[in-house]
Amino acid sequence: MTKLKRIITCILLMALTAVPVTVASANSSFYTYNYDFYDVQMESPDAYTPEALLLGSSLGIGDFKDPGAVFVRGNTIYIVDSGNNRIVEVDSNFNLIRVIDKVTIDGAESTFLNPKDIFVNEANELFICDSDNYRVLHVDYDLKLIKMYTKPEDDTFSAEQNFIPLKCAVDNTGRLYLLAANVNKGFLEFDKSGNFSQYIGANKVKVSLFEVIQKRLMTKAQRARMELFVPTEYSNLCIDIDNFIYSTTTTFDAGDLFNGLAAPIRRLNSLGEDILIRNGYEPPIGELWWDTGGDVSGPSRFEDITAMDNDTYYALDRIRGRVFSYDFQGNLLYVFGGLGNKFGYFQYPVSIDHMGTDLLILDNRAASLTRMTLTEYGSLINSGLKEYKEGRYEESADYWRQLIQMNGNYDLAYIGIGRALLRQERFGEAMEYFKAKKDFDNYSKAFAEYRKEWVEANVGYLVAGILALLLLPKLIRFIKKVVKGEVFK
Amino acid sequence: MSIKSAFEKDKLIHLVKTLRYSLYVIFHPFDGFWDLTHEKRGSKGAATILLALVLLTQVWTWTYSSFLFYWPQWEYFNLLMEIIPTVVLFSMWCISNWSLTTLMDGKGKLGQIYMATAYAMTPYILIRMPLVLISHLLTVEESSYYYIFSNFATIWCVLLVLCAMMMVHDYSLGKAVFSSILTIVGMMIIIFLIVMFFSLITQSFGYFISLYKEVAFRLY
Numbered sequence: 001m002t003k004l005k006r007i008i009t010c011i012l013l014m015a016l017t018a019v020p021v022t023v024a025s026a027n028s029s030f031y032t033y034n035y036d037f038y039d040v041q042m043e044s045p046d047a048y049t050p051e052a053l054l055l056g057s058s059l060g061i062g063d064f065k066d067p068g069a070v071f072v073r074g075n076t077i078y079i080v081d082s083g084n085n086r087i088v089e090v091d092s093n094f095n096l097i098r099v100i101d102k103v104t105i106d107g108a109e110s111t112f113l114n115p116k117d118i119f120v121n122e123a124n125e126l127f128i129c130d131s132d133n134y135r136v137l138h139v140d141y142d143l144k145l146i147k148m149y150t151k152p153e154d155d156t157f158s159a160e161q162n163f164i165p166l167k168c169a170v171d172n173t174g175r176l177y178l179l180a181a182n183v184n185k186g187f188l189e190f191d192k193s194g195n196f197s198q199y200i201g202a203n204k205v206k207v208s209l210f211e212v213i214q215k216r217l218m219t220k221a222q223r224a225r226m227e228l229f230v231p232t233e234y235s236n237l238c239i240d241i242d243n244f245i246y247s248t249t250t251t252f253d254a255g256d257l258f259n260g261l262a263a264p265i266r267r268l269n270s271l272g273e274d275i276l277i278r279n280g281y282e283p284p285i286g287e288l289w290w291d292t293g294g295d296v297s298g299p300s301r302f303e304d305i306t307a308m309d310n311d312t313y314y315a316l317d318r319i320r321g322r323v324f325s326y327d328f329q330g331n332l333l334y335v336f337g338g339l340g341n342k343f344g345y346f347q348y349p350v351s352i353d354h355m356g357t358d359l360l361i362l363d364n365r366a367a368s369l370t371r372m373t374l375t376e377y378g379s380l381i382n383s384g385l386k387e388y389k390e391g392r393y394e395e396s397a398d399y400w401r402q403l404i405q406m407n408g409n410y411d412l413a414y415i416g417i418g419r420a421l422l423r424q425e426r427f428g429e430a431m432e433y434f435k436a437k438k439d440f441d442n443y444s445k446a447f448a449e450y451r452k453e454w455v456e457a458n459v460g461y462l463v464a465g466i467l468a469l470l471l472l473p474k475l476i477r478f479i480k481k482v483v484k485g486e487v488f489k
Numbered sequence: 490m491s492i493k494s495a496f497e498k499d500k501l502i503h504l505v506k507t508l509r510y511s512l513y514v515i516f517h518p519f520d521g522f523w524d525l526t527h528e529k530r531g532s533k534g535a536a537t538i539l540l541a542l543v544l545l546t547q548v549w550t551w552t553y554s555s556f557l558f559y560w561p562q563w564e565y566f567n568l569l570m571e572i573i574p575t576v577v578l579f580s581m582w583c584i585s586n587w588s589l590t591t592l593m594d595g596k597g598k599l600g601q602i603y604m605a606t607a608y609a610m611t612p613y614i615l616i617r618m619p620l621v622l623i624s625h626l627l628t629v630e631e632s633s634y635y636y637i638f639s640n641f642a643t644i645w646c647v648l649l650v651l652c653a654m655m656m657v658h659d660y661s662l663g664k665a666v667f668s669s670i671l672t673i674v675g676m677m678i679i680i681f682l683i684v685m686f687f688s689l690i691t692q693s694f695g696y697f698i699s700l701y702k703e704v705a706f707r708l709y
Contacts, residue, residue, distance in 0.1 A: 038562050435556055438556060440557055440629045443556075443557070443628075443629075444557070444628035444629040444630060445628075447628050448628050451626070451628075
């Protein structure tokens with residue numbers, strides 16, 4: 001009987017430990033959030049808030065129709081209004097400057113047909129992707145043609161293949177990088193005089209065993225047809241302040257995201273190598289919780305990206321209408337936005353650019369441009385990052401401490417404070433901060449120093465302890481002998 | 490001292506003796522496992538204590554190790570659910586092994602298999618327990634020491650289990666390895682049967698519940 005009782009008590013006690021812990025259920029209703037070490041969404045204060053909305057009708061020129069891109073140079077915003085075959089130029093207060101719908105080529109006027117993108121260089125010269133006219137126009141600010149980029153005379157372009165420029169960017173040496181439809185070898189690079197020079201940033205071709213067998217079994221006609229279904233590799237590009245290309249891709253297998261085979265965001269150098277730093281908890285892939293509902297499912301698909309002057313970059317996810325912000329080390333700073341009709345939400349965002357610290361996001365379906373401004377919280381992050389990046393850890397720690405007051409779940413702040421403490425040789429406290437946010441490497445650095453200090457401070461006790469351990473058995477044996485009276489025999 | 494208490498004391502001494510014998514077994518596996526079962530140098534009580542110590546080692550490893558080596562998400566951590574796999578796998582090993590070896594001229598009884606397997610877990614306890622403390626003295630760069638020792642413990646345990654199979658069932662090495670592999674296959678079959686059984690039970694329950702609901706709905 002007692003045995004039975006014991007067993008029952010035992011089972012009950014074990015059951016106590018098994019009480020399920022209630023956890024705040026996963027939800028994506030936060031406007032702004034971040035992901036922690038365990039890839040759990042953590043709500044955060046707003047880093048960006050919507051400030052103004054621009055509609056074509058509010059400029060008195062009729063609504064935008066299927067707008068494709070937004071570009072900012074200085075204080076001027078260019079909106080590519082593809083459906084209306086025009087480009088709308090507005091100033092920073094959303095006042096109309098002019099509507100560009102034609103350029104002058106050798107004295108004759110020429111209109112656009114479904115323009116997709118625009119780039120404006122420092123000298124205020126415009127590069128317009130006039131997609132359905134199969135050309136990229138390089139014009140000066142008065143819209144007089146400087147030169148025209150057309151289909152490159154290259155073996156890789158077959159005679160029947162149309163040259164459809166989709167996105168363009170120009171670096172400060174005058175090289176034009178172009179994303180063209182039905183080209184899967186990367187970006188087309190044109191030199192300063194307008195000649196095609198090379199492809200850049202091509203994807204490494206991975207062929208699985210299955211595909212090899214499949215190709216073997218196919219007829220020649222089938223194989224030829226299959227080559228037509230090669231998706232365009234990149235979705236967009238932008239040039240950052242150091243002349244590197246940030247690019248986004250939407251065509252990849254969701255399963256490859258976490259093993260590093262797929263890189264939706266890349267930073268390409270002039271050789272086309274990916275030099276993006278990925279030191280965050282997860283590589284910059286956007287959403288980590290792929291909640292499903294309505295049309296929404298699967299991973300993020302980045303439609304556009306913009307790189308700020310402080311080396312943070314903002315990628316625009318069209319699946320969930322969110323903006324993902326990463327710092328120069330690849331840490332996720334914050335995520336904001338969402339799908340919806342409210343101010344600050346988007347229906348089908350296609351393009352993002354920045355003016356100073358403001359963000360401009362173009363919604364294709366709502367045909368509107370939203371301006372988002374940095375909040376106090378967001379500017380604290382920027383200030384902290386700036387000091388941190390320049391190695392002034394103590395100054396950055398001041399900002400991080402203020403930030404923790406606003407958001408106690410901000411991991412970068414804890415690690416930043418830890419770095420400052422590490423610099424000040426307060427290793428014990430630094431360890432606490434690193435431990436709290438699971439920064440293994442920095443923790444190890446702090447701990448190695450802490451351990452060294454501790455051993456140096458307590459070397460006397462350590463030696464004494466080891467000696468005591470060695471001598472104690474002998475001493476006990478000796479005392480035993482004394483007690484038994486063996487010593488004096 | 491009454492006879493009863495003297496008897497109890499004898500039992501306790503026997504338990505401690507058999508428990509201490511595990512230290513002999515891990516260094517002299519062939520003698521050790523032979524005597525464990527044939528000379529009654531081991532006891533099931535000691536085996537149970539060893540098994541409990543294995544569980545305790547696991548729990549302490551999860552809870553007290555440095556966060557460089559284990560970083561459980563405490564909000565979702567359920568101790569029981571972490572322990573159950575070990576207990577289930579251990580008991581399934583014993584049952585599956587016993588079921589197979591009775592068909593393969595194994596000499597061992599279920600109790601002996603249980604005892605020998607539990608004794609073979611001793612290095613796990615002896616090495617992993619101190620590693621919990623040592624983990625707090627290591628940095629990420631030195632973590633390979635930790636993993637060397639923990640892998641060493643695992644390999645030692647596997648070899649001991651093989652020795653135990655040889656001695657308990659009076660097998661050759663090849664047959665011990667073969668029967669162990671078959672045992673693992675048997676464990677998988679058991680898991681498959683359990684899962685199938687449960688899903689069938691659930692479905693039949695669901696059938697009767699919906700039947701009841703239907704009847705209740707029609708009658709009222």
